[in-house]
Amino acid sequence: MGQATAMPTEADISPDARAVLKALATRKNVIITGPPGTGKSRLLNEVRELFQWKQGATGSAPTGRIPIPATSGPIPSWFPSPDQDVTRAVFQTVFDQNTKYRDFMRGLVPKVGEAGAFMVTSGTLYRAAVHARHDGNTALVLVDEINRGPAVAAFGSALVGLEPDKRLPTDGTATETTQFFEILGDGGEHESFALPHDLYILAAMNEADTSVEPLDVAFLRRFHLHRLEPQANVLREHLGLDPTPSPLPETPSGAEDYYEALAQAFTKINDQVLLGRGQAYQLGHGALMHASAGSDVGAAQEYVATAWATIRGHIDEVFYGNTRAVSDVLRAENSNSVYSLEESTFAGQTVRRISGPLRPTSEELYKLLALIATE
Structure with missing residues (x-):
C-alpha cells in the first residue's frame, strides 16, 4: 500500500480513464x-x-501512471x-476456457x-447486480481476457438485458423497455x-490473440469499444529519449544510441506489421518497458537484448508460416543485415528459411536495429 502524498482530483485522471468512465x-458496458x-x-x-472514489483514502498504485486512489471533492457529474x-463496489x-454461466450468473x-x-451459485455478475439494486449503491464488474472464455455462454440470458434501456431504473420500477430474463432462485426455482x-x-x-475465437457481432454491439494503440512517445519517454528521433551513428557511442535504435526500429516494425497483418497485430510499447532503462552502456545493451527477444518472438508469431514476411521485417535480403534468406528445394518445392544468430551480439543487434530503422 502506498501513502498518498497529495489528494488527486479530476485533473489527475488520465485521458483514457476519463473516456472509459464517460x-x-x-x-x-x-x-x-x-x-x-x-x-x-x-x-x-x-478505472x-x-x-x-475513496474519499481521503490511501491506496495502491500498481504499475505505470495510475493515480493513487485518494480523492477529494464530490464525485464528478460525468461519472x-x-x-x-453509499457503497461503490x-x-x-477473469474469463478462461472453463468459464460457465453458473460462474458469472447462477447455476447448480x-x-x-x-x-x-x-x-445455487451466485456468480460475479449476479452478486454485482444484487449489490447495485440497493439504494445508494453502484457496482462495476471487471472482466479481464473476456474473449479467452465462451463469453456469450457465460453471459447467457443476461445478454438481453445488458443495454441501458433494458435495465431497471434506479427506483427499481420496471418500464415498458425493461427486459426481464429467467434465472435460478435461491431455492432452485425459476x-x-x-x-x-x-x-x-x-x-x-x-x-x-490467435488462441481465441473472435466475439460475435451481436455480443459486441452491446458494448462500447475503447481502443488502445502503441505509443512510441511513451516508450521514448521511458527510455529517457527526446520526443523527436535523432540520427543514428554508424557505431554507438553510449547508452542513448542503443535506446534510440530500439525506439526507431520499434516504430518501423509496427508500421510493417500494420501493413502485413493489420492494426490489432502490432506490438504495444509496454511490452518493451520491462525494466528501468540504465544509463551505462552495459545496462543499455542488456535492456535492448531483452527487448529484441520480445520483438523477434512477436514477429515470428504474427507472421507464422510466412517466411518472406519475416525476412522483410528482418531485412534478411539486405547484405548489411545479420540475417539472410536462404532458399532450397525439397520434394520439388521451394523452401525458404532465415539463417542468422539466435542471440545477436550487442554490435550485431545495434547494426540490425539501425538498419531496420533507417531502410
Whole structure:
C-alpha cells in the first residue's frame, strides 16, 4: 500500500480513464481492446480505483501512471452513477476456457460433502447486480481476457438485458423497455430478473490473440469499444529519449544510441506489421518497458537484448508460416543485415528459411536495429 502524498482530483485522471468512465456512464458496458502491451490492464486498474472514489483514502498504485486512489471533492457529474455514493463496489473476474454461466450468473453445483445435494451459485455478475439494486449503491464488474472464455455462454440470458434501456431504473420500477430474463432462485426455482441501472461492466480483450475465437457481432454491439494503440512517445519517454528521433551513428557511442535504435526500429516494425497483418497485430510499447532503462552502456545493451527477444518472438508469431514476411521485417535480403534468406528445394518445392544468430551480439543487434530503422 502506498501513502498518498497529495489528494488527486479530476485533473489527475488520465485521458483514457476519463473516456472509459464517460462511456460507462452512458453505455453501461465497455470493452478495452488493443494490441498486447498497450496498457489494457493498467487502464482496468486505474478505472477500478477511480470508480470507487475513496474519499481521503490511501491506496495502491500498481504499475505505470495510475493515480493513487485518494480523492477529494464530490464525485464528478460525468461519472457513472455520481449520486450513488453509499457503497461503490468493484467485482472482478477473469474469463478462461472453463468459464460457465453458473460462474458469472447462477447455476447448480454439487454441495461439498453431501452426496446427491446441490446448491445455487451466485456468480460475479449476479452478486454485482444484487449489490447495485440497493439504494445508494453502484457496482462495476471487471472482466479481464473476456474473449479467452465462451463469453456469450457465460453471459447467457443476461445478454438481453445488458443495454441501458433494458435495465431497471434506479427506483427499481420496471418500464415498458425493461427486459426481464429467467434465472435460478435461491431455492432452485425459476424467477424473473433484470439488471439494475447502476451496474456497469468493463472488460478487456486482445483481439489479435490467435488462441481465441473472435466475439460475435451481436455480443459486441452491446458494448462500447475503447481502443488502445502503441505509443512510441511513451516508450521514448521511458527510455529517457527526446520526443523527436535523432540520427543514428554508424557505431554507438553510449547508452542513448542503443535506446534510440530500439525506439526507431520499434516504430518501423509496427508500421510493417500494420501493413502485413493489420492494426490489432502490432506490438504495444509496454511490452518493451520491462525494466528501468540504465544509463551505462552495459545496462543499455542488456535492456535492448531483452527487448529484441520480445520483438523477434512477436514477429515470428504474427507472421507464422510466412517466411518472406519475416525476412522483410528482418531485412534478411539486405547484405548489411545479420540475417539472410536462404532458399532450397525439397520434394520439388521451394523452401525458404532465415539463417542468422539466435542471440545477436550487442554490435550485431545495434547494426540490425539501425538498419531496420533507417531502410
